[in-house]
Amino acid sequence: MGARFIQVSVIYFLIGVVVGLVMGIAEQFQYTSTHAHINLLGWASLALIGVIYSVFPEAGNTKLASVQFWLHNIGLPLLIISMILFANNLLSVGIPTASVGGLLVIASVVLFVVNVFGKIKART
Numbered sequence: 001m002g003a004r005f006i007q008v009s010v011i012y013f014l015i016g017v018v019v020g021l022v023m024g025i026a027e028q029f030q031y032t033s034t035h036a037h038i039n040l041l042g043w044a045s046l047a048l049i050g051v052i053y054s055v056f057p058e059a060g061n062t063k064l065a066s067v068q069f070w071l072h073n074i075g076l077p078l079l080i081i082s083m084i085l086f087a088n089n090l091l092s093v094g095i096p097t098a099s100v101g102g103l104l105v106i107a108s109v110v111l112f113v114v115n116v117f118g119k120i121k122a123r124t
């Protein structure tokens, strides 16, 4: 799954920098947290997970890593949509969307922790 995480991370990177540039030019700083999370939970976190899974394929090539991938990549778009909704004061839709998206991302991080501790053994 390492390569898959890295491939999807660069898509978030591209979207994140475009959002950053457009937001800056248009002076629409209510989208700062949208931009920050596309880049940090999308690009930075997924790229780092991808590199870790490439270095430790015994953790990367597991069912747990695959479930983690989908939880993150369903949860994060929902979280990003919720941040766009918050930026437009649409709280009644934004709050449930943020709750589901945030919980899915957290669930994926829990699986990551379980996988890293369960499958990666210290190398001598």
Ligand code: HEM
Binding pocket: 016, 017, 018, 020, 021, 022, 023, 024, 029, 032, 035, 036, 039, 040, 043, 044
């Ligand atoms: C061409 C690339 C980028 C552009 C044009 C850009 C632009 C911006 C702008 C205009 C802001 C708002 C600043 C403000 O509110 O005063 C911002 C905030 C932010 N950007 Fe970017 N950005 C870029 C790339 C990135 C990347 C690659 C990351 C992370 C890996 C990143 C992370 C952040 C974070 C965390 C904030 C929020 C900072 C805070 O809370 O004060 N940005 N960016």
Ligand code: HEM
Binding pocket: 032, 033, 034, 036, 037, 040, 041, 044, 045, 079, 101, 102, 103, 105, 106
């Ligand atoms: C389930 C995961 C996460 C949730 C639900 C979440 C939620 C939030 C919320 C609600 C804010 C405040 C936004 C605002 O004031 O407009 C925020 C800010 C921020 N978060 Fe997260 N976050 C998560 C994960 C992360 C991670 C993993 C990172 C870094 C790797 C991160 C970096 C930041 C930064 C830099 C800010 C300040 C951005 C700004 O200036 O708006 N977050 N986050």
